[in-house]
Amino acid sequence: MLAFTRTRLISAGMLAGALLIAPPRTTPAQVADASLALRGATIYTAPDSPPIADGTVIVRNGKIEQVGPGSQVTPPSGVPVVDLSGLVLVAGFWNSHVHFSGSQWEGAATAPASRLGDAFEQMLTRWGFTTVFDTGSDLQNTLALKRRVESGAVNGPAIFTTGDILYPRGTEGRRFQILTPGEATATVTSLLDGGADAIKVYAQTFWDLKLKLSPEVLTAVRAETRRRGVQMFAHPSNRDGLYNSVDAGVDVVVHTTPQIGPWGGELVAKMKAAKIAVIPTLQLWRFELQREKAPPDVGAQFQRRGVDQLREYASAGGDILFGTDVGYMTDFSTSEEFQKMAEAGMSYRDILAALTTTPARRRGLASRTGRVAPGFEADFTVLRGDPARTVDAFADVAYTIRGGRIIYHASRP
Numbered sequence: 203m204l205a206f207t208r209t210r211l212i213s214a215g216m217l218a219g220a221l222l223i224a225p226p227r228t229t230p231a232q233v234a235d236a237s238l239a240l241r242g243a244t245i246y247t248a249p250d251s252p253p254i255a256d257g258t259v260i261v262r263n264g265k266i267e268q269v270g271p272g273s274q275v276t277p278p279s280g281v282p283v284v285d286l287s288g289l290v291l292v293a294g295f296w297n298s299h300v301h302f303s304g305s306q307w308e309g310a311a312t313a314p315a316s317r318l319g320d321a322f323e324q325m326l327t328r329w330g331f332t333t334v335f336d337t338g339s340d341l342q343n344t345l346a347l348k349r350r351v352e353s354g355a356v357n358g359p360a361i362f363t364t365g366d367i368l369y370p371r372g373t374e375g376r377r378f379q380i381l382t383p384g385e386a387t388a389t390v391t392s393l394l395d396g397g398a399d400a401i402k403v404y405a406q407t408f409w410d411l412k413l414k415l416s417p418e419v420l421t422a423v424r425a426e427t428r429r430r431g432v433q434m435f436a437h438p439s440n441r442d443g444l445y446n447s448v449d450a451g452v453d454v455v456v457h458t459t460p461q462i463g464p465w466g467g468e469l470v471a472k473m474k475a476a477k478i479a480v481i482p483t484l485q486l487w488r489f490e491l492q493r494e495k496a497p498p499d500v501g502a503q504f505q506r507r508g509v510d511q512l513r514e515y516a517s518a519g520g521d522i523l524f525g526t527d528v529g530y531m532t533d534f535s536t537s538e539e540f541q542k543m544a545e546a547g548m549s550y551r552d553i554l555a556a557l558t559t560t561p562a563r564r565r566g567l568a569s570r571t572g573r574v575a576p577g578f579e580a581d582f583t584v585l586r587g588d589p590a591r592t593v594d595a596f597a598d599v600a601y602t603i604r605g606g607r608i609i610y611h612a613s614r615p
Contacts, residue, residue, distance in 0.1 A: 236264045236580065236606030239277035242287035244588065245269065247574040249555040253590075259291065261580040264605035269574055284608075289600055290588050292554060293574050294332025294581030296561040299456055299481045299525025300325070302339040302347055302363075310347035315356045318347065322358040325528050327610035329536045330583035330599040333360040333561070333571070337402050337435055337456055339529070341365030345397050357609040360581075362565070364435055365398035368423065370413040373404070380415060383422035390426040401427050402435040402456070406443025414442050420450035427453075433564070448472055453564070454479045454523065460487055460507035465514050474520045479564055481525035482512045484542035489531050505542070512546040521564065522548070524556040537597040550589040553596065580606035 238261050245257035247269060258275040260268040268275050277283050302310075306321040326334060336344050344363045351358040368389055371381035378393075380386050390401050403423055406414035415423075420436075427434040433453040438444035441462045447455060448469065455478055459465075465473075473480075487508050491501035516522055522543075528534050543553050562572030571579045582603040587595030602610035 237262045237281050238606055239281050239283045240286055240291060240582070240584075240603075241272055241277060241283060242285050243289045243291040243584065245574055246290065246292045246554065248293070248572075249551040249559055253290075256287075257291070259574065259580075259582070261606040264580050264607075266574065266576050266578045266580050268576060284601075286584060286601075290585040290595065291574065292583050292585065292589075293558040293572050294579075294602070294604060295330040295524070295557045295583045295596075296333045296335070296572075297326065297329075297331045297359075297525055297528070298335045298454075298523040298561050299337050299483060299527050300334045301527070301529030302336050302344045302361075303529055307339075307343065307347060310343050310350060315350070318350060318356045319358070322351075322356065323610055325534050326359055327357065327602045328599065329534065329597065330585070330602050330610075331359050332581040332583065332602060332604040332609075334362070335400075335525070335561075336361060336363040336365075336529075337525075338364060338367040341393060341396055341398055357607075359604060359609075362399040363397075364400045364402035365393050365396065367437070368401065368403045368415070370404065370407065370415050372410075372413055373407060380419055383418050386415075386419045386422040387426050390423055390430075394430050394432060398432075400433040400435060400453075402437065403447075403452075404437045404439070404443075405447045406439040408439040411440055411442070414446070417446050417449060420446055420452075424450045424452065445469075448476060448478065451476050452478060454481065456481045456525070457483045457486070457527075458508040458511040460504045460511070463507060465511050470514050470518050470520065473515065474518055477521070479521035479523050479560070480512070480515050481523045482508060482539075482543065482546075483525060483527050484508050484512065484546075485533065485536075485538040486527050486531055488538065489533050509542050509546045512543065512548075516546060516548050516552065521560055522552070522556045523561050523564065524553070535597065537594060540593040540596045544593045550593055550596075553593060554589065557596070580604075586612075 241258040243257055245254040254271055256272045258272045348361040350356045366377050368378050368380050369376040371379045373379050378389050403415055424434055435454045435456050436447035436452040437456050438447055438459050444459050487505040488501055491504055526539055559572040562568050584601035585595050586598040586600050589595040600612050601608055
């Protein structure tokens with residue numbers, strides 16, 4: 203979530219067989235009983251595994267029961283069958299940087315299910331996301347939204363949230379403004395006790411570079427999040443924000459920092475040694491500069507710096523998480539992000555890992571989600587094309603399936 207001033211910038215078809223469509227409303231019991239057979243797709247069970255041609259997946263009660271070639275896996279009698287011939291099935295996508303802060307999410311506890319469902323589809327499920335990490339929104343409203351989804355009243359992804367962001371003192375209009383380590387510890391405790399899954403800090407503001415959390419405050423947040431066993435996300439904005447966050451040992455840096463140019467081997471090595479994950483948000487840079495009416499060549503150069511930083515970190519073996527900052531960014535398409543990740547040298551397998559296995563592992567869920575394997579959550583993204591041929595296929599989603607229920611299906615053939 204970032205904006206700039208110009209002066210600072212320059213410094214197969216749809217189903218061939220039966221079609222299973224999720225109803226707009228379901229009960230918790232229906233969610234628990236979700237069972238179906240998916241057959242005919244090319245299946246990528248994991249980023250590092252060869253695809254299964256003409257594969258079949260059997261889902262029972264929202265979990266994967268069997269997966270393998272269609273010649274070896276037979277759909278049980280009575281289980282609805284979805285023919286995915288000509289399509290590609292992978293584990294459900296994670297978007298590790300979203301915000302539920304727009305007007306479409308207001309009053310989530312009582313808002314019409316149709317309004318929330320439409321918002322989810324436009325922003326997330328249409329793009330294959332079965333799990334998302336909200337990195338800064340009103341905590342109580344986001345928790346209410348999560349409850350609506352988990353009850354089965356609204357079709358949406360699994361939601362993790364940091365809740366409200368911790369800002370430096372003097373950041374006008376922000377709920378939590380932190381000056382001292384004691385305030386940091388108390389605020390972290392309050393958010394986590396209130397239901398937050400992680401903590402996000404705004405290490406330095408972009409609109410006033412003097413507004414930044416001190417190293418002592420960042421260290422206090424890091425100490426308390428470690429004590430509680432949760433992740434710490436940091437929005438760097440600029441050099442001090444990035445370096446102080448790295449020194450504090452945060453878990454996730456939520457943006458690249460094109461403002462400062464190349465990261466360099468020393469910083470990259472330090473980040474990797476600290477096991478910091480990076481969310482590149484490369485599409486965001488074009489979006490921001492275009493909105494600020496910067497000249498196209500300035501915007502392209504700025505975005506390239508972010509691409510180059512991603513190349514530095516990915517080539518060094520650092521963890522990359524896919525995230526787009528949608529909810530703040532109003533361009534929901536994922537195509538550009540995939541293209542820029544590929545431009546940074548990431549293979550389709552690398553990108554698939556950033557969408558599936560890496561966020562699952564970083565969240566401590568690697569034994570239950572992120573792969574297409576028996577016993578795992580029945581979360582799938584079904585693509586029209588093969589990402590091994592073009593990364594654009596990652597953005598061409600035919601179905602999004604969560605817990606064995608179709609929560610999005612494309613209407614066009």
